[in-house]
Amino acid sequence: MIHCALPAAHRSRLDPRQDHFDYRVFGLKVRSEIRLSALIPTPIDSADVEIRLGAVPKHQSVEPLGLYVDTDGPILNIANVGRFLIANGNEIIVEPHAQASARNVELYLLGSAFGAILHHRHLLxxxxxxxxxxxxxxxxxxxxxxxxxxxxxxxxxxxxxxxxxxxxxxxxxxxxxxxxxxxxxxxxxxxxxxxxxxxxxxxxxxxxxxxxxxxxxxxxxxxxxxxxxxxxxxxxxxxxxxxxxxxxxxxxxxxxxxxxxxxxxxxxxxxxxxxxxxxxxxxxxxxxxxxxxxxxxxxxxxxxxxxxxxxxxxxx
Incomplete structure (x- = not known):
């Protein structure tokens, strides 16, 4: 698994003010490097799920769209939005597409990517x-x-x-x-x-x-x-x-x-x-x-x- 930082310009577009943001949603305590406009900031002591910006390994051959399981774990690949690595049910690594809007990244992060986290944690x-x-x-x-x-x-x-x-x-x-x-x-x-x-x-x-x-x-x-x-x-x-x-x-x-x-x-x-x-x-x-x-x-x-x-x- 790769946890590398993105270039400063890419990071600042999604996270211009601070290193992380804390939230609670779906009964989970979330710590995110990406500011999530749909959620209300809430102090937490520790995180059930951490969201990080980083590089997500690409599939060896033709990378499929949607969710697939690679050697690094489940990866959600959304055209023109980004790729999301679901790690161990407690971490999401986000690599946004170069032209993706913060709105679209957040939509799939709180939608399909969190859906994967919920299923990984055996919730319904x-x-x-x-x-x-x-x-x-x-x-x-x-x-x-x-x-x-x-x-x-x-x-x-x-x-x-x-x-x-x-x-x-x-x-x-x-x-x-x-x-x-x-x-x-x-x-x-x-x-x-x-x-x-x-x-x-x-x-x-x-x-x-x-x-x-x-x-x-x-x-x-x-x-x-x-x-x-x-x-x-x-x-x-x-x-x-x-x-x-x-x-x-x-x-x-x-x-x-x-x-x-x-x-x-x-x-x-x-x-x-x-x-x-x-x-x-x-x-x-x-x-x-x-x-x-x-x-x-x-x-x-x-x-x-x-x-x-x-x-x-x-x-x-």
């Missing part, structure tokens, strides 16, 4: 958000575009605590209780979703270069304490206009499959995780929390009605 990251209601957490799970962030934004507007957006990390304590860990304190919303909420994108950070998706900080999300997870709702589409709320219980292997399919960066598990443990964790989660399918209208006209019907049905 879901493609879901998590919201605290009455002291317990519920999660909305689904693929990109299913409306997870838009739902989270509605709950944030109405005074609910948002534990995580897009990635919800689930952990189990010694008593077998499932908990949702606090994630990145921001929402990612498309421009049309901002417009519906009467918010201008002016002053907001673009999530990725060239995309009309923007980051909104989550106000009041400073607590890093995990919250007991009570229910998971798989977002689905309700065909046809109806005033009836469509919530269907999902159980057995269908529930296990739903958790497995919606595992964040689940394709990493065969490479760096434990497939048997992953399936066991998916099964355990379905035995500990309620899993349902929440079918709703996928347009902004019915959004408010559907969410209020959901709350009156599930939390009367």
């Amino acid at each position: 990251p879901l493609h879901a958000n998590a919201i605290e209601i009455n002291g317990r957490a519920i999660a909305f799970m689904g693929h990109s575009g299913a409306g997870k962030s838009t739902l989270a934004a509605w709950f944030a507007d109405h005074g609910y605590r948002i534990l995580s957006d897009d990635v919800c990390v689930v952990d189990f304590d010694s008593a077998g209780i499932a908990y949702a860990r606090a994630g990145i304190p921001r929402l990612r919303l498309w421009k049309d979703a901002l417009k519906v909420r009467g918010i201008s994108e002016t002053g907001l950070t673009r999530s990725f270069d060239g995309q009309d998706k923007f980051d909104m900080p989550i106000i009041g999300s400073g607590s890093h304490d995990p919250v007991r997870l009570d229910a998971i709702y798989l977002l689905g589409k309700n065909i046809g206009a109806t005033d009836q709320l469509m919530i269907e219980q999902v159980s057995g292997m269908a529930a296990v499959e739903a958790i497995s399919v919606n595992t964040y960066r689940g394709s990493f598990v065969p490479l760096i995780g434990d497939r048997i443990r992953h399936i066991k964790d998916c099964l355990k989660l379905t035995q500990l929390v309620k899993v349902c399918k929440f079918n709703r209208q996928w347009d902004h006209r019915h959004f408010e009605r559907d969410v209020r019907l959901f709350l009156s049905s599930e939390f009367p």
Whole structure:
């Protein structure tokens, strides 16, 4: 493994002020040489994960894109962004592409690279958000575009605590209780979703270069304490206009499959995780929390009605 320093000009572009920055995210204490704008600086005594700038060994032949395992460990290679070496589940070595923006490097660092760290540490990251209601957490799970962030934004507007957006990390304590860990304190919303909420994108950070998706900080999300997870709702589409709320219980292997399919960066598990443990964790989660399918209208006209019907049905 190579831990060499990058040239001063390259380092200063990403880290202009100090040697390291301390954070907490997904229940992990993080010490980073790269300033991470999406996270809130938090003093830590020691780090579970260290992020360093350095050279990442290149594949001997044609270097593949995505995640692959080399002799130095798992390496995530993203075109025009950079290469990330995942070392021993407690270190990420980052070699940014010469022309990569700090925004794009951070996006993949806190996204796919951290997904690899989470799987390496045998945690269960879901493609879901998590919201605290009455002291317990519920999660909305689904693929990109299913409306997870838009739902989270509605709950944030109405005074609910948002534990995580897009990635919800689930952990189990010694008593077998499932908990949702606090994630990145921001929402990612498309421009049309901002417009519906009467918010201008002016002053907001673009999530990725060239995309009309923007980051909104989550106000009041400073607590890093995990919250007991009570229910998971798989977002689905309700065909046809109806005033009836469509919530269907999902159980057995269908529930296990739903958790497995919606595992964040689940394709990493065969490479760096434990497939048997992953399936066991998916099964355990379905035995500990309620899993349902929440079918709703996928347009902004019915959004408010559907969410209020959901709350009156599930939390009367």
